[in-house]
Amino acid sequence: MAGDVEVLSTRARVGRLGLAAYGAFIYVFLFAPIVLLVLFSFNANRYGTFPVTAWTLKWYRDAIGNYQIHDALSTTLKVAAEVTTISVVVGTAAAFPLVRSRLPFRNGIRVAFILPIMIPGLLIGVSLLVLFTGSLHWQLSPQTAVIGQSVYTTPFVILLVAARLQALLPAILAGALLAFTLSLDEFIITYFLIGDRITLPIYIYTQIKFGITPEVNALASMLLGASLLVLALAFALPQVMRATRRAFRPRAGGVA
Amino acid sequence: MNTVAEPEAPRRRLGPASASYAPFLPAVVLLGGFFLVPLGIIVIYSFWEVIDYNVVHHWTLGNYRYFFSVTAYVKTMWATLWVSVVATAISLGLAFPFAYWLSRYVPRRLRAPLLILVVVPFWTSYLLRVYSWLTILGEKGLLNRFLQWAGITHHPIGLFLYDRSAVILxxxxxYFPFAALTLYSSIERFDWDRLRAAMDLGATPLKAIRRILVPQVRPGIVTAIIFVFIPILGEYLTPQIVGGTGGVMIGNLVVNFFQAAEYTRGAAVSLLIALFILLLLIVFRRSLSAPEAYGG
Incomplete structure (x- = not known):
């Protein structure tokens, strides 16, 4: 009997260790490619990969001095700002009746609003391309890309705000952050709708179609850093807001 | 007084109702006008044809017939379904033991940070995550460079890149983070004592898993399948960047048709993707809406 228990606990321990090792493997799998990318961005090797010949900041200087990147960055930020504004305003407005009132067809409306999340972006891109150029005869521009991206980001804001109407301001901020992030990263809708302008994802895409370049490694590392910074801010923000509210409570009398 | 107040009543009833629809209006314009309407146009386009780079309003099944008459296209369609099924299965297969480990063996205070860590890559750029694999698998990537540097080969091996398995990898x-997150939230709620109880009552482990575990985590599995399978069906970038000619998927066909101004053929292929999504949702509609699946 005692031997039996011993065997079982050994097996349990082995199983536990095995699972922990597996968990570690998953994190290595998730982060190794990203870590390597950042590592190679400091590598003097002009192929941008192994082996590391010497450490350098040259690729960062190149990327920062590249005016095509400046242009793409400013277009990306302008588009993202407009997309964020549209999706927050439209999405927040729509979230209220969706939750609060007992409207007929509420479930139907809900499904229709959430459909753009279920449909691949590719379909949104090509169908809007046909609408804009084939039916409306509009000139493709960053504005048409803004419309296309908003179709895709607004449902996320609706979902987020509808789920947390009690805490409206944090929900709106989270929605704005999500819309902004999705917009920065959006490729396929923008690719079809922006005409002859480029955003950062499109610039990167045209560079990497033919393989690795160290300058893109540097650009990628800076973008990764920026998105991690935004993520950290997003996690810090609720705490900051709570602290601010606490600080103002005696005067504001709980209104905030 | 009563005679004055009475005509007010219906108007008051109408007032709040239309007022509560009003906030929908911008969303209806945006999502109706720029999502549903264009999808409708795509449906119509798929039954028209392009002659000399002009879309002609001739009703025809020609676009669909053409697609199914080209062997390479049909093969690509099946390959896309295959890649989607395999990638979804592997993602869920990897995610299940991971979620199990996280929910059962990791101390409670470490769970949230470890879960956030899984989602962090999702917050970084999609394109860059695809690109990061080029630095490992590419012709000048880590694996090939390492093999050459170590003197194992002298020429880069194309083996690691530009085929279907690279696309699946x-x-x-x-999509692993999606699968891990959704599976975790349903596994976390599962009461493992029930499984033990079933086995104490004489069920074999396999039977206990099938009868107790699977029905209760099914909503999580279905959500994971939907959130992984559907976007993969419409993938364009990954096969484009790491797939080469061997890894072409149906999304690449759509883009090729539209870039060649073959709008009506492209529309037909896009609708095939939409059709597969619709079929998937119909298959899973019961699991998606069954409250008893949550153990209620």
């Missing part, structure tokens, strides 16, 4: 990498 990268897709698994991209």
């Amino acid at each position: 990268v897709l698994v990498y991209l």
Whole structure:
């Protein structure tokens, strides 16, 4: 009997260790490619990969001095700002009746609003391309890309705000952050709708179609850093807001 | 007084109702006008044809017939379904033991940070995550460079890149966080004592898993399948960047048709993707809406 228990606990321990090792493997799998990318961005090797010949900041200087990147960055930020504004305003407005009132067809409306999340972006891109150029005869521009991206980001804001109407301001901020992030990263809708302008994802895409370049490694590392910074801010923000509210409570009398 | 107040009543009833629809209006314009209407146009386009780069309003099944008459296209369609099924299965297969480990063996205070860590890659750029694999698998990537540097080969091996397995690997990498997150939230709620109880009452482990575990985590599994399978069906970038000619998927066909101004043929192929999504949702509609699946 005692031997039996011993065997079982050994097996349990082995199983536990095995699972922990597996968990570690998953994190290595998730982060190794990203870590390597950042590592190679400091590598003097002009192929941008192994082996590391010497450490350098040259690729960062190149990327920062590249005016095509400046242009793409400013277009990306302008588009993202407009997309964020549209999706927050439209999405927040729509979230209220969706939750609060007992409207007929509420479930139907809900499904229709959430459909753009279920449909691949590719379909949104090509169908809007046909609408804009084939039916409306509009000139493709960053504005048409803004419309296309908003179709895709607004449902996320609706979902987020509808789920947390009690805490409206944090929900709106989270929605704005999500819309902004999705917009920065959006490729396929923008690719079809922006005409002859480029955003950062499109610039990167045209560079990497033919393989690795160290300058893109540097650009990628800076973008990764920026998105991690935004993520950290997003996690810090609720705490900051709570602290601010606490600080103002005696005067504001709980209104905030 | 009563005679004055009475005509007010219906108006008051109408007032709040229309007022509560009003906030929908911008969303209806945006999502109706720029999502549903264009999808409708795509449906119509798929039954028209392009002659000399002009869309002609001739009703025809020609676009669909053409697609199914070209062997390479049909093969690509089946390959896309295959890649989607395999990548979804591997993602879920990897995610299940991971979620199990996280919910059962990790101390409570470490769970949230470890879960956030899984989602962090999702917050970084999609394109860059695909690109990061080029630095490993590419012709000048880590694996090939390492093999050459170590003197094992003298020429880069194309083996690691530009085929279907590279596409599947990268897709698994991209969609694993979705699968892990959804599976975790349903596994976390599962009461493992019930499984033990079933086995104490004489059920074999396999039977206990099938009868107790699977029905209760099914909503999580279905959500994971939907959130992984559907976007993979419409993938364009991953096969484009790491797939080469061997890894072409149906999304690449759509883009090729539209870039060649073959709008009506492209529309037909896009609708095939939409059709597959619709079929999937119909298959899973019961699991999606069954409250008893949550153990209620």
